[in-house]
Amino acid sequence: MGKIITDKSLSKKDKILRNAASLFRARGFTGCSMRELADSLGIEAPSLYNHIGSKGELLQHICEKVAESFTGNMKENVQQEVPVDEKLENLIRFHIRFMMEDFDALWVANHEWKHLPPLHLKTFLQQRKDYENNFTTLVKQGIEAGQLKNLDASVVTLTILSAVRGLEFWQRKSKSIPDSTIENDVIHHLLKGIMK
Amino acid sequence: MGKIITDKSLSKKDKILRNAASLFRARGFTGCSMRELADSLGIEAPSLYNHIGSKGELLQHICEKVAESFTGNMKENVQQEVPVDEKLENLIRFHIRFMMEDFDALWVANHEWKHLPPLHLKTFLQQRKDYENNFTTLVKQGIEAGQLKNLDASVVTLTILSAVRGLEFWQRKSKSIPDSTIENDVIHHLLKGIMK
DNA sequence: CCTACCGATCGGTAGG
């Protein structure tokens, strides 16, 4: 949490990846050119290719890293022996904290994955599907155990994932809502609702 | 609801707009070329320009139509004399039904608006901001009236809008969840939560 | 890390 990443501690490739995530988020994968990316680093476009193989490879690295984090967290989560509602809370909290710490990369993985090279697209979609299935299984367990209401488990899963994937508060620092308020209110909302 | 639109009843321009919405959604605004769009209509790219002015104009038309629908619905909503929770329910229901009936256009307006030409971008963002502010005002009223829990109104607004904007169930017809289940479960979830 | 440059494709126009 809250690691301080100094510019100097990053390799050139890491700097390229960081700026790529930022630009792909701001302008879209197809809307951002390699020349823009090079400009953001103060070099010429052809120089990028001393560090990377292709534009698609950049997207692939960004999406892979995110997907592996979420897959790993899900794996840990299902092994824990805690009630389902606590598991769901932990999963939602992970989404929110990831968004706060690595917004660009997560946004790109959530919104630009369709531009992945075919083979990696297939892998990514499989991981995403597995993640969603694991999530839905948890919801079903909660319903069967009587902790959760009898709603459609797929619909519940996609409502929660849709909500956390689209969150963009943290950009608007101007509103100055404390991180803890965002985290706790979103979790409360998605688990217990907003009506008294 | 559920108007049947026959291909013959559409003008050429409407057909172009319909296919543009579909392609912009599937491949992104910048990722879809005018030649692809022309192909989808069985004509050559230059022929498109007998019916439209530019690629950006297509995006503008799609986003404008969606924005006006939501702005109009909000205006009607605030005038109604019903409790706040009913107003919120009606707003959420409108999002879901719009998504079911005009998925491509709504998806494009929600996800590709950043590629709008500068002037229209400004207008669009203002409408979006106004919509969000109206939504937040309703939530605040609900909290003050004691109907809603004391959560941060901005966070509640953005959680709900994030959830409804990202919904993509309807593509997966394979799951065969009835429309009414989706609608009712999402609304129940976002208002009353999933925990017993 | 650069300059020079490639073929492909882009949005769009001219002219019929």
Next chain:
DNA sequence: CCTACCGATCGGTAGG
């Protein structure tokens, strides 16, 4: 509605 074509820009390579 078409063919022919424009300048600009794309991702990427050659060579140093």
